[in-house]
Amino acid sequence: MSADAPAEPRPLPPLEDLIEVLTLRDVGTAQIAVTDVQGRDAAESIGASSARVFEGRSQKMPHGRVFGGQVLAQCVMAAGITVRDLNDGDGARPIHSLHGYFMRPGDDTLPIRFAVEEMRDGNSFSTRRVHAVQKGAPIMSMVCSFQERAGGLDHQNAMPQVAGPDGLTSLADAFRGVDHPGARHIAESRPIELRPVESNMFLDAGPEQVATNHVWMRAVDRLPDDPLVHAAVLAYSSDYSLLEPVLRRHGLVWTDRRLRVASLDHSMWFHRDVRVDEWLLYAQQSPSAVSGRGLSIGEIFSEDGTLVATTAQEGMVRVKDL
Secondary structure, three states, X not given: OOOOOOOXXXXXXXXXXXXXXXXXXXXXXXXXXXXXXXXXXXXXXXXXXXXXXXEEOOOOOOOOEOOHHHHHHHHHHHHHHHHHHHOOOOOOOOEEEEEEEEOOOOEOOOOEEEEEEEEEEOOOXXXXXXXXXXXXXXXXXXXXXXXXXXXXXXXXXXXXXXXXXXXXXXXXXXXXXXXXXXXXXHHHOOOEEEEXXXXXXXXOXXXXXXXXXXXXXXXXXXXXXXXXXXXXXXXXHHOOOOOHHHHHHOOOOOOOOOEEEEEOEEEEEEXXXXXXXXXXXXXXXXXXXXXXXXXXXXXXXXXXXXXXXXEEEEEEEEEOXX
């Protein structure tokens, strides 16, 4: 490097980097075109819509593909901004559910654009559809719903009785000092601290092949007080370990060279207020694996036992011969 060459910018601390990734830029509007099977304009019968378009950068990953949780979180932010703008920014309609499909791997060297269709704004609910687009093609499509806070029936499942986070080894500590790109990323670059209750699924599936898994998680530092940011970071965090009960049931670990794993879809229901910079227990179980796909269901509890969210994800889980 010459003396006159500019210095390489220092990487942001992991959580600051995530907040920057979630800070989307409004880049205008786009028209969503709908055609019939013959390619003719079907707007008259189906209805055309205009979408607000946002753009966000991607986080660098060791494998060069965008982390699915990042796209989930950015979709939540993009949709949430359009709902919040209806209420003069007061956040009166928090997100209560999302259902998304991963369609293509993302390139972590490129930004992603998010086209948000404002499907409906009723008296209590707002519905949005988000298309995450890169290189001119969708990499994810999501529908999500927001609701004004209201009273009503109230019950929840009890939190499982497992060891608390104190005394458990975090994944970052387990991989600190290991000279491998993936290990360095886990040890140094993740904005979410994960502490497995059972064995570390990168190294050991445990002695019992059971379809359950428990992980404590929280942001590595304090987050802004914005509820939309906390919802987005919770969606981000929920994608880390949700397929682990599928692997544990079959005695597999993430580092098994025969494994081919990819998330296919992701659903999430946000039940109660949450702070993701405080400890959360992610209780996961897999009811089924078949035809190269595994399904996992997760429940997320605050440390006091409050059920704050439920998740579901199906992933491609294949074991190839080497």
